[in-house]
Amino acid sequence: DAGVIQSPRHEVTEMGQEVTLRCKPISGHDYLFWYRQTMMRGLELLIYFNNNVPIDDSGMPEDRFSAKMPNASFSTLKIQPSEPRDSAVYFCASRRSSVYEQYFGPGTRLTVT
Amino acid sequence: ELKVEQNPLFLSMQEGKNYTIYCNYSTTSDRLYWYRQDPGKSLESLFVLLSNGAVKQEGRLMASLDTKARLSTLHITAAVHDLSATYFCAVDHGGAQKLVFGQGTRLTINP
Numbered sequence: 001d002a003g004v005i006q007s008p009r010h011e012v013t014e015m016g017q018e019v020t021l022r023c024k025p026i027s028g029h030d031y032l033f034w035y036r037q038t039m040m041r042g043l044e045l046l047i048y049f050n051n052n053v054p055i056d057d058s059g060m061p062e063d064r065f066s067a068k069m070p071n072a073s074f075s076t077l078k079i080q081p082s083e084p085r086d087s088a089v090y091f092c093a094s095r096r097s098s099v100y101e102q103y104f105g106p107g108t109r110l111t112v113t
Numbered sequence: 114e115l116k117v118e119q120n121p122l123f124l125s126m127q128e129g130k131n132y133t134i135y136c137n138y139s140t141t142s143d144r145l146y147w148y149r150q151d152p153g154k155s156l157e158s159l160f161v162l163l164s165n166g167a168v169k170q171e172g173r174l175m176a177s178l179d180t181k182a183r184l185s186t187l188h189i190t191a192a193v194h195d196l197s198a199t200y201f202c203a204v205d206h207g208g209a210q211k212l213v214f215g216q217g218t219r220l221t222i223n224p
Contacts, residue, residue, distance in 0.1 A: 043203075050210070056211065102212065104148075104156040106154070106155045
């Protein structure tokens with residue numbers, strides 16, 4: 001079974017550029033989560049979706065961040081404009097509503113110079 | 114605000130020894146999760162503890178949950194090098210959708 005798929009795996013960009021991270025959840029999972037991991041702040045939930053609808057975006061750091069889920073098999077996290085402090089590993093996770101466990105993707109390591 | 118605290122944050126131990134990682138959380142929750150993360154890798158689910166008194170074991174790892182004390186433990190028995198990793202606990206917040214993670218415990222097992 002394919003797990004959660006994220007792309008790109010690594011992204012290096014310059015400050016001010018737009019960055020788009022992509023995620024394909026596990027088929028049949030109806031919850032999708034975006035997390036950010038940094039040394040200073042650890043693992044933080046940014047936003048989550050249920051049945052493609054954003055439920056809670058209170059963890060999104062500021063208006064430069066936006067996330068969409070146009071269908072059950074695809075989600076994007078966009079940062080525009082990017083800043084050096086956005087450098088982190090961004091994880092996507094998904095789960096089925098009948099199971100509590102969340103399954104994490106491999107992550108995207110973002111470096112903003 | 115829900116807070117999750119792990120201790121120790123760093124643990125270096127010898128193969129064959131036993132040790133315990135502790136996870137305390139600040140508000141009521143009935144579900145607790147343990148994850149493992151290898152350097153540069155993703156998070157791998159180890160255990161989901163769903164109720165007070167729950168105990169789960171997998172190989173040399175055993176996790177338990179005391180919801181009244183708001184405490185979970187991850188016990189390592191006869192450690193082996195392959196268990197070297199960072200271990201995170203996480204607690205539900207908001208009905209099984211929002212996980213709040215502890216800081217992680219970096220475990221190093223030396224031969």
